[in-house]
Amino acid sequence: xxxxxxxxxxxxxxxxxxxxxxxxxxxxxxxxxxxxxxxxxxxxxxxxxxxxxxxxxxxxxxxxxxxxxxxxxxxxxxxxxxxxxxxxxxxxxxxxxxxxxxxxxxxxxxxxxxxxxxxxxxxxxxxxxxxxxxxxxxxxxxxxxxxxxxxxxxxxxxxxxxxxxxxxxxxxxxxxxxxxxxxxxxxxxxxxxxxxxxxxxxxxxxxxxxxxxxxxxxxxxxxxxxxxxxxxxxxxxxx
Amino acid sequence: xxxxxxxxxxxxxxxxxxxxxxxxxxxxxxxxxxxxxxxxxxxxxxxxxxxxxxxxxxxxxxxxxxxxxxxxxxxxxxxxxxxxxxxxxxxxxxxxxxxxxxxxxxxxxxxxxxxxxxxxxxxxxxxxxxxxxxxxxxxxxxxxxxxxxxxxxxxxxxxxxxxxxxxxxxxxxxxxxxxxxxxxxxxxxxxxxxxxxxxxxxxxxxxxxxxxxxxxxxxxxxxxxxxxxxxxxxxxxxxxxxxxxxxxxxxxxxxxxxxxxxxxxxxxxxxxxxxxxxxxxxxxxxxxxxxxxxx
Numbered sequence: 199x200x201x202x203x204x205x206x207x208x209x210x211x212x213x214x215x216x217x218x219x220x221x222x223x224x225x226x227x228x229x230x231x232x233x234x235x236x237x238x239x240x241x242x243x244x245x246x247x248x249x250x251x252x253x254x255x256x257x258x259x260x261x262x263x264x265x266x267x268x269x270x271x272x273x274x275x276x277x278x279x280x281x282x283x284x285x286x287x288x289x290x291x292x293x294x295x296x297x298x299x300x301x302x303x304x305x306x307x308x309x310x311x312x313x314x315x316x317x318x319x320x321x322x323x324x325x326x327x328x329x330x331x332x333x334x335x336x337x338x339x340x341x342x343x344x345x346x347x348x349x350x351x352x353x354x355x356x357x358x359x360x361x362x363x364x365x366x367x368x369x370x371x372x373x374x375x376x377x378x379x380x381x382x383x384x385x386x387x388x389x390x391x392x393x394x395x396x397x398x399x400x401x402x403x404x405x406x407x408x409x410x411x412x413x414x415x416x417x418x419x420x421x422x423x424x425x426x427x428x429x430x431x432x433x434x435x436x437x
Numbered sequence: 438x439x440x441x442x443x444x445x446x447x448x449x450x451x452x453x454x455x456x457x458x459x460x461x462x463x464x465x466x467x468x469x470x471x472x473x474x475x476x477x478x479x480x481x482x483x484x485x486x487x488x489x490x491x492x493x494x495x496x497x498x499x500x501x502x503x504x505x506x507x508x509x510x511x512x513x514x515x516x517x518x519x520x521x522x523x524x525x526x527x528x529x530x531x532x533x534x535x536x537x538x539x540x541x542x543x544x545x546x547x548x549x550x551x552x553x554x555x556x557x558x559x560x561x562x563x564x565x566x567x568x569x570x571x572x573x574x575x576x577x578x579x580x581x582x583x584x585x586x587x588x589x590x591x592x593x594x595x596x597x598x599x600x601x602x603x604x605x606x607x608x609x610x611x612x613x614x615x616x617x618x619x620x621x622x623x624x625x626x627x628x629x630x631x632x633x634x635x636x637x638x639x640x641x642x643x644x645x646x647x648x649x650x651x652x653x654x655x656x657x658x659x660x661x662x663x664x665x666x667x668x669x670x671x672x673x674x675x676x677x678x679x680x681x682x683x684x685x686x687x688x689x690x691x692x693x694x695x696x697x698x699x700x701x702x703x704x705x706x707x708x709x710x711x712x713x714x715x716x717x718x719x720x721x722x723x724x725x726x727x728x729x730x731x732x
Contacts, residue, residue, distance in 0.1 A: 212529070252617055276623030288618035290611045300604075301611050304622045349622075421537060 203388045209258030211248040218244040220412040231389040236409035243393040250282040251275040279356025287346035291335035302352030319348040339372040360391040439529035443692045444693045452689030453589035458644045461637025467613035467676040474541035479638040479662025483645020486662020488562045488654040496507045498565040505642040513638020514631040537642040551656040562649035584646035
């Protein structure tokens with residue numbers, strides 16, 4: 199039996215006095231793509247932010263490749279191979295597209311290979327090559343999402359966290375974004391991805407976890423979950 | 438014509454030194470959202486270094502600048518560690534207001550240590566360079582002022598180059614723009630903050646070596662530079678480096694123009710009147726953008 203890349207046990211966290219996630223258990227195995235589904239405001243983003251160290255948990259354990267990391271800060275965890283592509287992109291608005299990408303390769307080891315990583319990023323998102331000298335704040339929503347994804351791929355990820363890559367994009371752009379995520383998953387990267395519904399995850403989800411009211415209420419393959427009428431109806435999404 | 442030359446040369450000299458002292462404050466505000474009130478005491482410390490080193494025969498100005506740089510870098514880093522670092526990430530209070538006071542408290546401590554060590558009397562600091570040159574008929578410019586302007590411009594250019602081109606410079610800009618995203622990129626912010634405050638303080642410290650030569654070294658020598666730096670930083674638009682430089686030269690120009698065409702005594706009232714009008718019309722400053730609280 200292989201050790202999970204990510205092993206979350208009994209994790210609770212929130213903001214100040216407010217607890218948002220309550221006793222979450224979650225494992226992601228090597229090479230697997232796990233999709234976390236759930237309604238807005240039920241703790242998906244908080245869970246990702248806690249895993250990546252932006253929020254300190256109030257209880258529970260997080261292990262990355264067997265190593266306890268729940269007291270580490272986000273800036274340290276990145277060095278252990280955790281890459282988090284945050285909700286709403288969080289680009290550096292006054293940096294150029296290329297500088298944003300280069301920030302993705304900030305750790306010294308990745309910095310040495312930044313040229314190759316840039317070439318790869320521009321191959322995956324050719325539009326960004328034309329925009330390389332432009333400030334991020336001048337980009338369209340679709341271009342920003344591409345920069346956010348490309349920046350997350352600038353260094354090697356042991357675990358890739360992707361928070362709602364479809365957010366705010368037109369369907370045709372979402373498909374392009376998911377095509378990119380799909381390629382990354384195919385290359386063997388271990389992924390934990392957050393979405394609000396089932397619409398786009400069919401191709402990539404090895405396993406789906408449903409997060410409601412801060413708890414994981416169901417786990418299974420997409421087919422299993424779609425067979426459950428109440429879940430299928432809640433998360434099929436309306437387009 | 439002589440008036441014009443006098444105004445322009447004086448504006449460049451004043452603007453350069455204002456810029457040098459204020460730019461560190463902008464840098465600190467940009468990444469930490471701290472209005473660092475200890476920057477004046479760094480100028481003061483620098484002027485005492487200038488006094489100690491330049492008044493003993495045979496010491497050269499480069500040594501004075503290097504010593505001022507190292508000393509105020511360390512002083513600035515320690516100031517950050519005692520007055521800002523412990524407050525990070527705690528929430529539940531107004532971070533900008535509290536650090537405004539804690540850095541001010543450190544400034545008062547430094548000032549009083551200087552008072553204990555050196556006494557209250559003003560000490561003349563020999564100019565880094567002696568003599569002056571006639572740039573136009575009747576307009577004399579001391580070598581000290583030329584050196585001060587050149588060193589200030591040189592240091593600001595180096596800082597700009599560092600921020601624009603280096604890996605760490607890019608990381609500093611990234612932290613200023615989105616703290617959480619920079620952390621996700623593995624930028625070690627807790628190590629970066631004291632180093633940036635050290636760097637900013639070191640620029641003010643070098644400014645102090647020159648200002649000491651123009652005025653005096655005394656425990657209160659940092660008060661006026663601090664006031665000017667605050668005005669430049671706010672006038673330029675809090676956190677904007679280009680804004681700070683525009684503001685520094687704009688203020689230098691207003692001051693020089695009023696001093697030459699009207700009278701030196703009118704320079705300050707007119708300067709403040711202009712600042713009042715500009716800030717009422719444009720509260721975010723010359724180059725500032727409205728931004729949200731963050732730490």
